[in-house]
Amino acid sequence: HMHAIAQYGVECLDHVIAEANDNSGNNPRENRLEGNKEPERLGDYAMVHKGLLQFHCDRDKFAEAAEDALDYAEETGYKLQVLRSADDVIALEPSLEHLRDEIVGAVHWQNDRTADPYVFSKCLTGELERVGVKFH
Helix, strand or coil, X not given: CHHHHXXXXXXXXXXXXXXXXXXXXXXXXXXXXXXXXXXXCCCCCCCXXXXXXXXXXXXXXXXXXXXXXXXXXXXXXXXXXXXXCHHHHHHHCHHHHHHCCCCCEEEEECCCCECCHHHHHHHHHHHHHHCXXXXX
């Protein structure tokens, strides 16, 4: 159920961003920040579309997580990859090299994404102020 809730959150966020961008008169464009430039609209909050890597160091928990993930993907069409070795995990995320001897596998939730929460909060505050919300 956690994945369904997360997917619903992503869909809601996409809707809010699209609506905010439509109302601001800006055309949608790739979301990226350059240097210290302040974001100008809600979609400019450093969104990274690399997915979420859920790695495991316990074989039984990994087996259960992989089975649940594959069931979820089959039911929903969610794009994911089960990585069944530390080598595969580290190939995707080299910063985990120091855990090579502990990692038994991972699930890479490929549709997931992350953002900078501080920048997103600043953008959301700006959008809310633009439509009349007052902060005290």
